Amino acid sequence: xxxxxxxxxxxxxxxxxxxxxxxxxxxxxxxxxxxxxxxxxxxxxxxxxxxxxxxxxxxxxxxxxxxxxxxxxxxxxxxxxxxxxxxxxxxxxxxxxxxxxxxxxx
Amino acid sequence: xxxxxxxxxxxxxxxxxxxxxxxxxxxxxxxxxxxxxxxxxxxxxxxxxxxxxxxxxxxxxxxxxxxxxxxxxxxxxxxxxxxxxxxxxxxxxxxxxxxxxxxxxxxxxxxxxxxxxxxxxxxxxxxxxxxxxxxxxxxxxxxxxxxxxxxxxxxxxxxxxxxxxxxxxxxxxxxxxxxxxxxxxxxxxxxxxxxxxxxxxxxxxxxxxxxxxxxxxxxxxxxxxxxxxx
Numbered sequence: 001x002x003x004x005x006x007x008x009x010x011x012x013x014x015x016x017x018x019x020x021x022x023x024x025x026x027x028x029x030x031x032x033x034x035x036x037x038x039x040x041x042x043x044x045x046x047x048x049x050x051x052x053x054x055x056x057x058x059x060x061x062x063x064x065x066x067x068x069x070x071x072x073x074x075x076x077x078x079x080x081x082x083x084x085x086x087x088x089x090x091x092x093x094x095x096x097x098x099x100x101x102x103x104x105x106x
Numbered sequence: 107x108x109x110x111x112x113x114x115x116x117x118x119x120x121x122x123x124x125x126x127x128x129x130x131x132x133x134x135x136x137x138x139x140x141x142x143x144x145x146x147x148x149x150x151x152x153x154x155x156x157x158x159x160x161x162x163x164x165x166x167x168x169x170x171x172x173x174x175x176x177x178x179x180x181x182x183x184x185x186x187x188x189x190x191x192x193x194x195x196x197x198x199x200x201x202x203x204x205x206x207x208x209x210x211x212x213x214x215x216x217x218x219x220x221x222x223x224x225x226x227x228x229x230x231x232x233x234x235x236x237x238x239x240x241x242x243x244x245x246x247x248x249x250x251x252x253x254x255x256x257x258x259x260x261x262x263x264x265x266x267x268x269x270x271x272x273x274x275x276x277x278x279x280x281x282x283x284x285x286x287x288x289x290x291x292x293x294x295x296x297x298x299x300x301x302x303x304x305x306x307x308x309x310x311x312x313x314x315x316x317x318x319x320x321x322x323x324x325x326x327x328x329x330x331x332x333x334x335x336x
Contacts, residue, residue, distance in 0.1 A: 008203060015196045022192065026185040029166065029335045048336045055331040059324055066199050066320045076124035076131075080138050088145045095149040099156030106157070 163265030194223025195323040202316045205309025224288040
């Protein structure tokens with residue numbers, strides 16, 4: 001699928017999505033609403049989970065649309081995404097669980 | 107040419123099984139490794155943060171300044187920096203898009219604006235670093251009675267020194283990527299002005315540097331979340 005004939009509207013659409021998501025993040029960060037900032041879930045507050053999900057949404061739009069990966073061949077897309085999807089959560093799991101372990105052992 | 111590829115010889119050489127050029131594919135592989143590098147840094151940050159969770163500083167307390175404004179404005183300046191980088195990503199896509207259409211003048215315009223955005227981001231980061239290094243008027247008293255203001259690699263007014271180390275290292279490493287990006291973009295811009303890609307018949311070089319530039323924006327999205335928001 002090619003973007004060449006489509007004009008520029010899709011670029012600005014993604015721009016507005018990124019801007020709105022960032023604004024929501026900043027507002028949540030400044031206000032720190034008690035209901036979601038105080039609720040603990042899976043080792044951190046619900047607010048932090050929301051921040052991470054919103055960040056992944058932004059990352060998805062940048063990689064798939066701006067970097068055009070969503071329009072490349074499926075095989076190429078997964079050649080790049082799979083190593084990241086396997087290695088990064090693995091690394092995070094090891095380091096974060098060891099981090100909290102060493103906190104409780106101090 | 108998709109229809110000429112037969113299934114038996116597609117990986118035998120002379121074809122592009124992924125339908126991307128060599129240069130673009132290598133740029134992607136480089137970006138994947140770079141993404142893993144940054145993940146390692148941010149995961150290490152997470153480790154230390156979990157380990158010292160009682161004395162880890164809150165970013166909302168540390169970064170509250172905004173140029174020409176008094177009082178506390180948490181997250182405002184870093185939101186502006188994020189906006190600048192997203193904006194320069196948009197101008198980059200526009201430059202790539204006009205490259206596809208072989209419109210040299212518009213490529214020059216949008217590529218130049220991307221460089222301006224990158225330079226503005228670097229300036230903002232220098233300002234942010236300056237404030238973090240100089241710290242606050244009141245400072246913090248150490249156990250031996252001496253006062254410290256601001257942060258460096260050895261001590262940190264706001265909390266654990268590791269926070270300052272990670273901050274300088276990760277935002278510094280990202281900032282160096284931005285700096286390299288500005289240099290590479292400038293070289294590509296000179297080539298565009300000289301008409302190198304016009305003669306070559308395509309603007310794929312702009313596309314490749316565009317991939318790199320979006321990656322820099324992508325990393326910032328994560329740094330922004332894990333340093334300032336979470």
